[in-house]
Amino acid sequence: MSELEFSPPLSGRGRGWYRGDCHVHSVVSSGGELTPEQLVADARAAGLDFLAATEHNTSETHGAWSRHVGDDLLVILGQEVVTRTGHWLALGIPSGQVVDWRYGVRDNMIDRHLEKVHRAGGLCVAAHPHAPYPSGTFMYPYQGFDVVEVWNGQWSSDVPWQADNEAALAEWGRSLAADIHQGRWRPAIGNSDTHLEDQIAVPHTVVLAEELRADEILAGIRAGRSWITESVAVELFFTVSAGDQSAGIGERLEASDEPAVARVDVRGVPSGTVSFHTEQGMVHRASLTCSGSDAVEWPISAADSAFIRIEVRHPEGHMAALSNPILLT
């Protein structure tokens, strides 16, 4: 593999892997302590290429971001829709639009609000589904949502991977097999849910997009061409190849007579582990060296599974990075 694939994308131009945090609050959200200006500075310092502004039930800061951004940093306008029985993110909504939040699961109103966001070209994310506090736990069916936030950093203490993330990941991983076979699966996303200093980018999502532009970033997230990590120090390159065919994260490898091999190149997780997951569960786990720069391969056949995804964990077991699946026909 070439060095190029690990290189950061050129400043906002062309096809590349872009790092971003799609769940960020400023002072206008309860508990938020940072101004848009501070958040933008923190995002740049953390090495992000984009963020999504997701205040609680308001578009108040939508007009404030453009003064602070340039070609190197994209801000996607959004909202965290805080309802009575769970929170969701509307990403890519028009400036000034407020999504209604005054309902719960019993009111049977969620579908029409999801549809409004979809009609405007936006993306709907089920946020922190297993958050351990009343009304933060997500009680709606995932049907109608585009993406699930399996990794949310808000309840981190020193380790940005908690029991609610493990529960969300297990649920998502279990549903993937059936959803992929039915032709409609929901990619995973990871966000910091920043309210305070030093929270941004922990974790964040790394998205393959044609351009650093809101519609292209959202298209990459919607297609699952993304992986999640706690740190910009972690780099991941994951493919499945058979003969001269190759597919990356969120892509599909077409059937072939050649044997297929999944390969992950990972950096930045010394002495950690990488595991491969298919519809048969965890099929392989390998230890990483103390240098933290390793390549691991595993043979995979479409007869055994319609997908493969990976998790990279620290020696103590908490997550360093996880990928969306590569699909096999």
Ligand SMILES: [Zn+2]
């Ligand atoms: Zn929330």
Ligand SMILES: [Zn+2]
């Ligand atoms: Zn939030």
